[in-house]
Amino acid sequence: MKDTILVTRSSMPSLEEFMEEIAPIWESHWLTNMGPEHTKLQEQLQEYLQVEHVDLLTNGHMALELSMQALGLRGEVITTPFTFASTTHAIVRNGLKPVFCDVDPEDFTIDVSKIEDLITERTSAIVPVHVYGNICRIEEIERIAEKYSLKVIYDAAHTFGETYKGRGIGSYGDVSCFSFHATKVFNTIEGGAVCFRDPEFGRKLYNLKNFGIRSQECVEAVGANAKMNEFCAAMGICNLRHIDAEIRKREAVSTHYRERLAGVKGLQLNPVRDDVKCNYGYFPVVFHEEEFGASRDDVFLALKQEGIAARKYFYPITSSFECYRDLYDVDETPVAKYLGDRVLTLPLYADLPPEDADRICDILLRCGSSCG
Numbered sequence: 001m002k003d004t005i006l007v008t009r010s011s012m013p014s015l016e017e018f019m020e021e022i023a024p025i026w027e028s029h030w031l032t033n034m035g036p037e038h039t040k041l042q043e044q045l046q047e048y049l050q051v052e053h054v055d056l057l058t059n060g061h062m063a064l065e066l067s068m069q070a071l072g073l074r075g076e077v078i079t080t081p082f083t084f085a086s087t088t089h090a091i092v093r094n095g096l097k098p099v100f101c102d103v104d105p106e107d108f109t110i111d112v113s114k115i116e117d118l119i120t121e122r123t124s125a126i127v128p129v130h131v132y133g134n135i136c137r138i139e140e141i142e143r144i145a146e147k148y149s150l151k152v153i154y155d156a157a158h159t160f161g162e163t164y165k166g167r168g169i170g171s172y173g174d175v176s177c178f179s180f181h182a183t184k185v186f187n188t189i190e191g192g193a194v195c196f197r198d199p200e201f202g203r204k205l206y207n208l209k210n211f212g213i214r215s216q217e218c219v220e221a222v223g224a225n226a227k228m229n230e231f232c233a234a235m236g237i238c239n240l241r242h243i244d245a246e247i248r249k250r251e252a253v254s255t256h257y258r259e260r261l262a263g264v265k266g267l268q269l270n271p272v273r274d275d276v277k278c279n280y281g282y283f284p285v286v287f288h289e290e291e292f293g294a295s296r297d298d299v300f301l302a303l304k305q306e307g308i309a310a311r312k313y314f315y316p317i318t319s320s321f322e323c324y325r326d327l328y329d330v331d332e333t334p335v336a337k338y339l340g341d342r343v344l345t346l347p348l349y350a351d352l353p354p355e356d357a358d359r360i361c362d363i364l365l366r367c368g369s370s371c372g
């Protein structure tokens, strides 16, 4: 059997580069608590992401959870179930009620035409997800948020380095949250960041990530601990040096897939937009079984038998999780349900060889013709 191909492979700098970056830590013994690596990465990211303020956290989930807490949200929050568990959990763990809005069948982001019907006097925010790096309908979301005085927290976990109409994606909304998890386009091993404009929000967020400690003798708020440590920050500094090259390599893989799969009957690919600078984080394919001749699960199994781990991402949709399914009706978001049952994300990482991408396409396309 040929070598196993995983769905993703974490980007890493050379060992020498990382060692050089962490060597000063052996002098200073400063391992965490906003040390020099933390400060340096924060400054570099502010510039790279083109945002006013950014704060670093221990992971993307805490970025979401603590942002919602810092904004003091109440009642109901409108969001989508076509996302990673974290988005919904962050809402629920804040004692808020997620109200699920359906998604757009073409780009999987929140269907803005369905938001207003879900707004009640208890609604305090919208939490849209730039899923697979596809940018939400930002102007329409802004219009609705303004009309009903709602906060907007973007789950921007998939959009590292992206721009929309020439502006850093993290600069939109009241807050945008990034994940720097090992599996993301840019990683700090584990890590996350919150981008924002309001310094008062920034102070609350900082308190939440550092026990509310302002100085040795002043604890001004009830906080948790969600600080990024020096080793994670050092990993980020190293990975950031190579990020543009990494994204270009991902683009090449993505283009290769697209050349092989575009126009095949029954296959739906991610839309391409010319007002977005894309990071090529994911390559989702929706299998419309009736036209393609094979289901998502057929293709998943065929790939698996050849040692290729594609991922049913996002399946199941969050509203059908064991912990939520008695509370929510998945039929209220039929498009999200439809897509969740039919989508597969293909292996995609910077160093995926073109031969492997071809082998994946061959197996996938063979399914369509043989099962049909």
Ligand SMILES: *Cc1c(COP(=O)(O)O)cnc(C)c1O
Residues within 6 Å of the ligand: 059, 060, 061, 062, 083, 084, 086, 087, 129, 155, 157, 158, 178, 179, 180, 181, 190, 191, 192
């Ligand atoms: C990865 C991810 C998160 C959570 O980030 P972590 O860094 O893993 O905590 C949140 N939302 C989405 C959409 C994600 O993909």
